[in-house]
Amino acid sequence: MSVLEARAVSFTYPDGTRALAEVSVAVEHGEIVAVLGPSGAGKSTLFKCFAGLERPTAGQVVVEGTDLATLRGKALRLAQHRIGLVFQEFHLVGRASVLSNVLVGRLATANPVTSLVHWMSRADRTVAVELLTRVGLSEQVRKRADSLSGGQRQRVAVARALSQQPELLLADEPVANLDPVLAAGVIDDIVRMVREEGLTAVLNLHDVTLARRVAQRIVGMREGRVMFDLPVAEVTDAILADLYANEGLAADAAAREEVAA
Amino acid sequence: MTATQEKTPREAPAQASGEHADRAAVRREEIDRLARLRRPSWGTIAGAVGIVALLGWSSSSTGFNAPALIAGGPHIADFVSRMFPPNLEELPVAIELMIETLGIAITGTVFGVLLAVPLALLASRNIFPQPWIRDTARVVINVVRAIPELMWALLFVSAVGLGAFAGTLAIMVGTTFGVARLFADIFETADMRAWDAAAATGARKSQRVTWVLLPQQLPTMASYTLLVLDGNVRAASLLGLVGAGGIGMELNQQLRLFEYGSVMTIVLVVLVVVMSLDFVSSYVRKRFV
Numbered sequence: 166m167s168v169l170e171a172r173a174v175s176f177t178y179p180d181g182t183r184a185l186a187e188v189s190v191a192v193e194h195g196e197i198v199a200v201l202g203p204s205g206a207g208k209s210t211l212f213k214c215f216a217g218l219e220r221p222t223a224g225q226v227v228v229e230g231t232d233l234a235t236l237r238g239k240a241l242r243l244a245q246h247r248i249g250l251v252f253q254e255f256h257l258v259g260r261a262s263v264l265s266n267v268l269v270g271r272l273a274t275a276n277p278v279t280s281l282v283h284w285m286s287r288a289d290r291t292v293a294v295e296l297l298t299r300v301g302l303s304e305q306v307r308k309r310a311d312s313l314s315g316g317q318r319q320r321v322a323v324a325r326a327l328s329q330q331p332e333l334l335l336a337d338e339p340v341a342n343l344d345p346v347l348a349a350g351v352i353d354d355i356v357r358m359v360r361e362e363g364l365t366a367v368l369n370l371h372d373v374t375l376a377r378r379v380a381q382r383i384v385g386m387r388e389g390r391v392m393f394d395l396p397v398a399e400v401t402d403a404i405l406a407d408l409y410a411n412e413g414l415a416a417d418a419a420a421r422e423e424v425a426a
Numbered sequence: 427m428t429a430t431q432e433k434t435p436r437e438a439p440a441q442a443s444g445e446h447a448d449r450a451a452v453r454r455e456e457i458d459r460l461a462r463l464r465r466p467s468w469g470t471i472a473g474a475v476g477i478v479a480l481l482g483w484s485s486s487s488t489g490f491n492a493p494a495l496i497a498g499g500p501h502i503a504d505f506v507s508r509m510f511p512p513n514l515e516e517l518p519v520a521i522e523l524m525i526e527t528l529g530i531a532i533t534g535t536v537f538g539v540l541l542a543v544p545l546a547l548l549a550s551r552n553i554f555p556q557p558w559i560r561d562t563a564r565v566v567i568n569v570v571r572a573i574p575e576l577m578w579a580l581l582f583v584s585a586v587g588l589g590a591f592a593g594t595l596a597i598m599v600g601t602t603f604g605v606a607r608l609f610a611d612i613f614e615t616a617d618m619r620a621w622d623a624a625a626a627t628g629a630r631k632s633q634r635v636t637w638v639l640l641p642q643q644l645p646t647m648a649s650y651t652l653l654v655l656d657g658n659v660r661a662a663s664l665l666g667l668v669g670a671g672g673i674g675m676e677l678n679q680q681l682r683l684f685e686y687g688s689v690m691t692i693v694l695v696v697l698v699v700v701m702s703l704d705f706v707s708s709y710v711r712k713r714f715v
Contacts, residue, residue, distance in 0.1 A: 216626060246628030256623035261641040269637055273628030281636045322623075329627050 166230055167191040168333055168365040169215060174224035176210050184210035186389040197359060197366045199380035201373060203409055206386040208369040212337040216250050229332060246273040249326030251336035255318045259311030263302060263321050266310050267293040270328030296324040300354055316347040323355055327362065334359055334366040341371060352379055373405055512694060513687030519676060520695040527672035530593045531658040538601025539651050546609030547635060552618055567606050575600040575661050579670035590671030597658050608650050612643050645714040652707040659703055663696050
């Protein structure tokens with residue numbers, strides 16, 4: 166059984182923009198999949214549908230055998246708890262401490278009353294601090310999140326997602342706001358943690374080099390459709406050039422490949 | 427227009443300079459037109475007349491007249507002069523009652539603000555998207571907020587009797603509904619990205635309030651609370667007029683006894699406390715935001 170499956174998912178925004186047209190993708194347990202494509206390809210919309218943040222206009226998103234759209238209340242919350250999310254703009258509470266931001270990922274299973282006054286169990290706190298240590302932020306645990314650099318903030322967000330002890334990690338352009346050197350470091354950290362935890366991950370990326378480096382499989386999207394879905398070894402420069410054709414990005418992507426090689 | 431469109435490339439320069447002069451003239455005309463003084467629109471004139479009429483009506487209904495004010499000048503001077511020197515024997519009483527006044531204001535503000543938070547959450551569209559919840563909360567807040575604190579004081583004096591407790595309740599109710607409105611507006615302008623991310627982890631709404639919303643908004647809320655405390659000290663100084671405790675009761679009594687020296691002492695104590703509070707709160711607020 167696939168961990169995550171999109172079955173002929175279509176999505177049309179209220180203004181009539183068709184973002185996804187019958188997208189079908191299946192992600193198996195333990196896979197790391199990169200989704201590539203020019204801006205406007207529908208990657209972010211697919212991420213939202215996978216995460217349950219948007220409901221497909223047609224088709225189904227099935228996570229661990231369950232269609233999120235059929236769930237309500239507590240069942241929905243617990244299903245969402247099984248999916249860790251990482252966003253392009255971090256989405257942290259800037260004024261709160263790094264630790265408190267990570268503990269947010271433990272709230273769904275914490276005591277609903279005592280957690281209101283930030284009273285979290287020793288076990289929860291240990292999970293959070295341990296994850297922060299593993300992403301190299303043991304010195305920053307008590308600092309305010311908005312005092313950190315961009316790369317550090319995204320690591321906090323990754324720790325928050327992993328503190329949910331999820332089955333699946335979804336990331337939407339997690340390093341688009343970071344400079345290339347930092348970006349590679351953050352992506353490597355994400356992938357290392359995903360492997361260590363034995364998770365399944367789907368990463369939306371815009372950087373072909375990064376995608377090739379970390380993913381086992383690449384899904385190419387364009388204009389709301391899946392153009393290709395191949396193991397990374399089979400994704401040739403020609404296929405990528407085709408994906409970005411007329412976007413002025415093909416040259417960019419090729420150039421970056423040369424530099425990397 | 428058709429002529430210019432049909433022109434051949436060779437003719438173009440000659441025509442262009444003529445066209446240039448034409449365009450410059452048009453532009454000058456346009457500048458002149460825009461720079462001219464504009465006649466006020468009929469709407470503006472009507473508005474101005476309306477405001478003058480309103481002022482005339484309201485001043486006549488209050489019996490406002492300048493000659494009486496000027497004629498009364500000596501009386502005012504006499505009244506003020508009799509307030510000097512301040513009666514220092516009154517000082518211990520004034521200080522004691524000012525402390526009670528501060529107690530009323532602080533207790534009322536703290537409990538009022540605590541009660542305002544849940545009410546404000548109900549009135550925030552981004553926390554409770556259901557229109558019936560938000561609209562009901564907003565209507566309740568706006569109706570209760572329209573009742574002045576002095577009226578609440580009168581109501582509570584008849585409910586719980588004369589004294590500081592009635593005053594504290596009056597301040598508390600006034601604060602709850604006044605501040606709920608402010609807090610609701612603060613919550614509605616919050617950045618919801620971290621809130622949405624927390625929702626996606628499966629955290630409950632109540633948990634998202636204490637872990638995301640409140641930490642983000644606390645400095646702004648604290649700043650408004652200090653501002654409200656300022657106002658509440660002033661309000662609490664007057665509550666004594668209706669028997670709801672504080673320094674106002676003593677002020678009223680001394681006025682009736684024509685003890686203007688004592689009145690001056692009381693006024694000075696209020697002045698010093700309100701001004702220092704204002705100073706401290708604006709200093710602290712600057713550090714918050």
